[in-house]
Amino acid sequence: MQIITDPTAMxxxxxDLRMKHQLIAVVMTMGALHEGHISLVREAKKQAGTVIxxxxxxxxxxxxxxxxxxxxxxxxxxxxxxxxxxxxxLFAPEPDLIYPEGFQTSVATGSVAERFEGALRPGHFNGxxxxxxxxxxxxxxxxxxxxxxxxxxxxxxxxMVRDLNLNVRILEAPIIREHDGLAVSSxxxxxxxxxxxxxxxxxxxxxxxxxxxxxxxxxYKEILDASKERLSSIPAMNVEYLAIxxxxxxxxxxxxxxxxxxxxxxxVRLGGTRLLDNVQLPPRxxxxxxxx
Amino acid sequence: MQIITDPTAMxxxxxDLRMKHQLIAVVMTMGALHEGHISLVREAKKQAGTVIxxxxxxxxxxxxxxxxxxxxxxxxxxxxxxxxxxxxxLFAPEPDLIYPEGFQTSVATGSVAERFEGALRPGHFNGxxxxxxxxxxxxxxxxxxxxxxxxxxxxxxxxMVRDLNLNVRILEAPIIREHDGLAVSSxxxxxxxxxxxxxxxxxxxxxxxxxxxxxxxxxYKEILDASKERLSSIPAMNVEYLAIxxxxxxxxxxxxxxxxxxxxxxxVRLGGTRLLDNVQLPPRxxxxxxxx
Numbered sequence: 001m002q003i004i005t006d007p008t009a010m011x012x013x014x015x016d017l018r019m020k021h022q023l024i025a026v027v028m029t030m031g032a033l034h035e036g037h038i039s040l041v042r043e044a045k046k047q048a049g050t051v052i053x054x055x056x057x058x059x060x061x062x063x064x065x066x067x068x069x070x071x072x073x074x075x076x077x078x079x080x081x082x083x084x085x086x087x088x089x090l091f092a093p094e095p096d097l098i099y100p101e102g103f104q105t106s107v108a109t110g111s112v113a114e115r116f117e118g119a120l121r122p123g124h125f126n127g128x129x130x131x132x133x134x135x136x137x138x139x140x141x142x143x144x145x146x147x148x149x150x151x152x153x154x155x156x157x158x159x160m161v162r163d164l165n166l167n168v169r170i171l172e173a174p175i176i177r178e179h180d181g182l183a184v185s186s187x188x189x190x191x192x193x194x195x196x197x198x199x200x201x202x203x204x205x206x207x208x209x210x211x212x213x214x215x216x217x218x219x220y221k222e223i224l225d226a227s228k229e230r231l232s233s234i235p236a237m238n239v240e241y242l243a244i245x246x247x248x249x250x251x252x253x254x255x256x257x258x259x260x261x262x263x264x265x266x267x268v269r270l271g272g273t274r275l276l277d278n279v280q281l282p283p284r285x286x287x288x289x290x291x292x
Numbered sequence: 293m294q295i296i297t298d299p300t301a302m303x304x305x306x307x308d309l310r311m312k313h314q315l316i317a318v319v320m321t322m323g324a325l326h327e328g329h330i331s332l333v334r335e336a337k338k339q340a341g342t343v344i345x346x347x348x349x350x351x352x353x354x355x356x357x358x359x360x361x362x363x364x365x366x367x368x369x370x371x372x373x374x375x376x377x378x379x380x381x382l383f384a385p386e387p388d389l390i391y392p393e394g395f396q397t398s399v400a401t402g403s404v405a406e407r408f409e410g411a412l413r414p415g416h417f418n419g420x421x422x423x424x425x426x427x428x429x430x431x432x433x434x435x436x437x438x439x440x441x442x443x444x445x446x447x448x449x450x451x452m453v454r455d456l457n458l459n460v461r462i463l464e465a466p467i468i469r470e471h472d473g474l475a476v477s478s479x480x481x482x483x484x485x486x487x488x489x490x491x492x493x494x495x496x497x498x499x500x501x502x503x504x505x506x507x508x509x510x511x512y513k514e515i516l517d518a519s520k521e522r523l524s525s526i527p528a529m530n531v532e533y534l535a536i537x538x539x540x541x542x543x544x545x546x547x548x549x550x551x552x553x554x555x556x557x558x559x560v561r562l563g564g565t566r567l568l569d570n571v572q573l574p575p576r577x578x579x580x581x582x583x584x
Contacts, residue, residue: 011459015459018311019311019313102451103402104401104404105399105452105455107398107400108400110395130456133456134456137459138457159396160397163398165429167303167307
């Protein structure tokens with residue numbers, strides 16, 4: 001595995017690989033690698049001859065009161081994990097080389113980025129889209145693999161790739177979970193022992209809510225409200241949203257729409273730590289399927 | 293010359309050309325081709341084995357009260373001119389294929405796009421930058437050639453290419469002028485006979501002002517004011533700006549800065565038609581050069 005820190009060198013290497021008809025897959029991360037990231041690398045290796053992993057804690061996607069400075073940066077451990085997962089190139093540029101003096105051009109995302117995470121974290125998705133575009137230009141991938149955990153990010157990036165004709169195939173990989181269901185995330189390490197015990201309740205609520213919706217999709221509002229109330233009744237937990245959205249547009253939708261490309265998404269705050277998760281809603285049960 | 297209207301087909305052809313180690317130059321236009329555009333094609337042919345000319349009247353760079361609908365679209369004449377100039381691929385996509393339903397992602401330009409044209413035409417440079425990025429992704433050029441007439445556009449695009457790591461070399465080509473000095477422009481055809489007679493006064497004023505500044509750069513404010521007043525005294529002419537700017541940042545600057553990468557830029561309105569022009573200011577005369 002080759003470690004590259006210079007953007008120009010990365011771009012030259014990836015353009016050369018392309019000219020040699022190598023298929024390039026990229027996995028973009030902020031480091032603090034975990035089993036979720038490694039699952040993306042494994043999928044990348046199945047799909048492409050060359051796998052580039054990027055590690056960049058992108059300042060422009062953090063709000064002023066967020067955790068940019070304390071975000072974990074265990075570079076040596078990350079590099080060892082990347083190497084043993086079979087990464088070919090680890091691209092870890094310095095912020096000054098990604099945002100040099102005078103930097104001023106960015107990607108402006110649209111309506112898919114306005115709600116939920118976009119509303120709670122102003123500027124977040126523009127920061128994500130800008131750095132992903134830059135990293136795509138530097139690594140020149142044929143495909144880029146992202147986890148389904150950041151479902152709205154996936155929708156924003158699919159929209160950007162389509163709108164700006166970037167000609168990169170976006171693959172999504174399933175959420176990796178701890179034994180108790182908690183979605184794996186670099187930020188889980190912020191949780192105290194007692195918070196960590198409560199954390200799986202988000203996923204538990206999502207799966208239970210999805211089961212209820214599958215039985216009785218017409219009363220989806222009441223079901224969502226009851227679930228929200230149940231989560232909110234836990235003293236340490238602050239529910240930010242629990243909603244059914246179209247997975248492409250992130251517009252709130254009814255689960256009995258046919259066809260339903262629906263996600264049940266949720267975000268809670270446990271102390272200072274935000275947890276995100278989502279589950280896919282099954283296609284609607286129709287009368288012909290033997291439903292009531 | 294091959295005419296292509298489908299963006300996906302264009303992208304496939306340009307990616308294939310790249311894989312065959314063909315050097316690609318692109319000249320982006322809104323059609324209504326004139327000698328200025330043809331000079332860009334000639335330069336492109338010197339620089340690259342394959343020349344793509346794009347014709348796209350981009351709705352997103354026109355303001356609501358601007359001339360999008362009446363902008364000339366003489367496609368057959370343009371195609372004939374392109375062919376005889378030696379263009380290899382003429383890419384002329386339909387607006388619906390460039391901005392399909394749901395399109396929402398754009399490029400947000402920064403401070404270089406705020407003043408002058410950016411201030412007078414809100415949203416113009418974001419529209420330009422977005423379509424240029426898209427056309428670059430579709431034509432995958434090694435180099436793109438733009439005219440110096442739209443000097444602020446050049447500065448905006450250079451900034452975008454640098455900031456977003458687009459890896460396209462931007463070349464600039466000198467302004468082509470009519471026999472009386474008027475910069476060639478597709479919009480000159482809007483001028484009435486009497487307006488056309490007055491139009492060369494913009495360039496005349498710019499060259500005279502540049503000569504005065506070369507002699508006496510310390511009094512640049514007075515010299516600019518006098519020139520503005522002279523142009524404004526012509527009843528049909530409305531001076532929008534006359535200024536000395538850094539050619540990269542478009543920040544107003546002193547012509548006696550050392551080194552001076554200065555442009556003298558001007559814009560006037562003649563009836564409903566805007567005329568833009570600029571001249572480069574010579575490097576500062578220093579005492580060592582034999583100046584006073």
